[in-house]
Amino acid sequence: MPVGVIVNCLSVLIGGFVGAALTRTLSDKLKSDLPALFGFCSIAIGINSIIKAQAMTAVVLAILGGFIIGHILNLDTAAIRFFKWLIETLHLGRERIDMNMYITVVALFCCSGFGWYSTLIEGISGDPSLLFSKSILDFFTSIVFAAALGRAVCVIAGPQILVLMVIFGVGRMAGAWVTLGMFADLSACGGILTLAAGMHVAKIKSVPLINLIPSLILIMPLSALWTTLMG
DSSP: HHHHHHHHHHHHHHHHHHHHTTTSOHHHHHHHHHHHHHHHHHHHHHHHHHHTTSSSSHHHHHHHHHHHHHHHHHHHHHHHHHHHHHHHHSSOOGGOOHHHHHHHHHHHHHHHHHHHHHHHHHHHHHOHHHHHHHHHHHHHHHHHHHHGGGGGGGGHHHHHHHHHHHHHHHHHHHHHGGGHHHHHHHHHHHHHHEEEEEHHHHTOOOOGGGHHHHOOOHHHHHHHHHHHHHH
16 A cells, blocks of 8 residues: 555645645745745755766756657646646636746656655555655645645645556556666656756746656666666
8 A cells, every 4th residue: 555655645735735824824025935945945955866866868868858758748738727727626716826836836746756766665665764754845845835826736636646656556566677776867857857846946947847747757768778788
């Protein structure tokens, strides 16, 4: 049973409600500054993950190839349309939400390298400890963003559990073929996504973050191929 996955998603749901409840008690300046501060933290987390890469060439190829695939499929626009519809349907305040920021938060919770790495570990070994650690971080992260974006952050727990359950299943089925190098490169690839998210939140530079998600699917096969070719 994917206990870590469930706990992680519940932490986002509960943190979202807590943050939304606090939004009226926080000043507008604090609600603006907290996400920016978290953006700087995300940049640091991303850099820390990137430097662990075993096959950086494979990571770069995955990022470039994945982004091109995401661009061709127009994933970013599709995600914005879907979540706009969902937020409007659930009456969660679509008119006052920065959808570009919201989609960045969706990517952070659903597609971080640490999240996928931790979920694979639970799928392979049954050890949820890394996801428990991530749950603590995600709980406070969801509070920060819900204070700025409102109850709509709670909705993210839905796609998050779907994504992580798929990754958990992959870990259960393919764990015997996953090497430490592939784990490291997945973490590095996710680190670039986290770095890009942090730069967007901190308003330094932005790219359509959802378009990078195919990179996380490409990285492990490319890592294995590169390692085989280079011996």
